[in-house]
Amino acid sequence: MKKYLLTGLMVWLPLAITIWVLLWLVGLLDAVFAGFLNGISAITPTTSAPTIERLHGIPGLGVVLVFAALLVTGALVSNVAGRWWVKQWDKLFTNIPIVKSIYNSVKKVSDTLFSSNGNAFRTALLIQYPRQGSWTIGFQTGTPSGEVASHLGDEFVSVYVPTTPNPTSGFFLMLPRKDVIELEMSVDEALTYVISMGSVAPSAPVPSAATAPQ
Template sequence: MKKYLIAGLLVWLPLAITIWVLHAILGMLDGLFATLLTASQAVLPEAAHGPLEMLKQVPGLGVIVMVSALLLTGVFAANMFGQWALRQGNVLLHKIPIVKSIYSSVKQVSDTLFSTSGNAFREAVLVQYPREGSWTIAFVTGRPGGEAGEYLRDDYLSLYVPTTPNPTSGFFLMVPRKDVIELAMSVDEALKYIISMGVVAPPLPVVLAARNQHG
């Protein structure tokens, strides 16, 4: 009986969690869309309130609208006029006292994480943490900068060490490159390895697999 219950749990648990996460994301986007519609009622004539209320009841419409808005924004930002308008908007936001601190910090992080030319989360490595002889997987986020970079003038790397099984929290380390072992596994494979607490190990690279066979 226990064997069959565990087997059934292994079948349904990943599917249930996937559905739950997707449902949460859809609910969040629909809620944001409904908030925008409610805010627009304050500036639109009363005759438009009825159709807006009907739009709130359409499931999944928020996702379609948000994805469309992101695509249109991307198209706008990719041309010369859009880039000029965004620069002017950035200048304006950086002149507002409290807003500029929040906006500039978030923009720096997002530009680093999502830029195709950035180094953030492009490579998985092994590093000794939290003590010598104990190893964990970390992600290279670049090199130390600012005042820390002035003190660490040698070949240092900035690393993010995620926690298990929740990789959204973790620790920031600055360590010498010589103390880091580069891994051939992709970032996605490393994340799966971390989230599964070492249960789902990525396959060996072709070179290592061949070496083990001949060794």
């Protein structure tokens, strides 16, 4: 019975957690949208109250509208006029004390992570950490730049080492390029390997014709 219970748990637990996360995300976006509607109702005539109340009762509408807003925003800023407005937006926030520090930091991180031209989290690495002879998996996030690069030189890479089973926290390291081993596994496979604490190993790479034994 214990074996069957554990097997059933392994089948349903991933699905249950996935559904729970999705429901939490939908609830969060609906709450944000509800706050937006409350703000609108406070400045609009009372005749519009029934319409706003009906919008409150539609589940998941916040998700749809947020997705649509992101899609429209992306389309608008893809042209010259849209990029000009984004520059004005950046200038506004970078001139506000305190706000500019937060805004600039988040913007640089998001540009690095989501830019199609960037190298952040594109490569899984095998590194020795936290000491020689002890190995773990990290992800290349780029190369050192600015003052740090002037001290270290060009032959270093920036590496993020996630903790397990929660990969959203971790350690930032700058290691000599010669001390890291690039892995052929995808970033998704490497993250799964880390989150599962090594219990879900990625499949071995298929040898190419050039490297296959004769």
